Amino acid sequence: MKSLSSDVAFSPAVKRVQSERGSRTAYARMERAGGFETEVTEDLREFLAQVDTGFLATTNADGQPYLQHRGGPRGFIRALGPHTLGFVDFVGNRQYISTGNLSENDRVCLFLIDYARQRRVKVWGTARVVPATQELLAQLAPSEGRARPEQVILIQVSAWDVNCPQHIPRKLDASEVAQAIQRLEQRIAELEAENRRLKGTPP
Numbered sequence: 412m413k414s415l416s417s418d419v420a421f422s423p424a425v426k427r428v429q430s431e432r433g434s435r436t437a438y439a440r441m442e443r444a445g446g447f448e449t450e451v452t453e454d455l456r457e458f459l460a461q462v463d464t465g466f467l468a469t470t471n472a473d474g475q476p477y478l479q480h481r482g483g484p485r486g487f488i489r490a491l492g493p494h495t496l497g498f499v500d501f502v503g504n505r506q507y508i509s510t511g512n513l514s515e516n517d518r519v520c521l522f523l524i525d526y527a528r529q530r531r532v533k534v535w536g537t538a539r540v541v542p543a544t545q546e547l548l549a550q551l552a553p554s555e556g557r558a559r560p561e562q563v564i565l566i567q568v569s570a571w572d573v574n575c576p577q578h579i580p581r582k583l584d585a586s587e588v589a590q591a592i593q594r595l596e597q598r599i600a601e602l603e604a605e606n607r608r609l610k611g612t613p614p
Contacts, residue, residue, distance in 0.1 A: 450493045451496070458523070461528065462486070463482055469519055495566065496565070500561055519535070539567075548563075
């Protein structure tokens with residue numbers, strides 16, 4: 412039987428549960444239409460440009476999973492080709508759990524979420540840790556500041572899919588909230604000045 416891109420998530424056990432709970436028909440229809448995306452599309456590039464938060468799931472050789480948060484300026488995860496994503500890994504607490512896991516099991520899942528726009532994307536693939544060369548740093552545009560690049564993580568994309576927005580809490584970036592408040596305060600000041608002028612009240 413021909414393998415499908417969505418098989419990376421829909422194992423026989425998953426499909427059995429889908430059948431038991433009534434969702435298999437809908438997902439089988441999706442599979443007949445081609446399954447999950449397998450190449451980096453313009454839609455995914457646009458989504459990545461807005462993302463400042465991601466979670467990288469790895470597993471060690473014994474099957475113990477680990478989920479690591481990765482954050483940065485918007486667009487810190489970038490497409491380096493039709494099947495490759497990359498991001499700079501900065502010096503942190505030096506536990507190296509993800510790095511160690513990848514040395515013995517290269518399978519990963521990257522979970523990306525945009526709280527403000529209530530969107531999320533799942534990316535499956537394999538990953539490897541490579542040196543943070545000047546060439547890669549130039550392509551991945553690391554953030555300015557004290558953070559020191561230690562290495563780069565490259566993800567070879569096998570499949571990716573968009574999650575529905577249901578149950579995603581709406582959270583706004585603090586800088587966006589500050590800008591909105593500043594605009595409101597400026598507008599209030601303008602209206603108060605206009606009100607005083609109309610009343611003939613000195614400022």
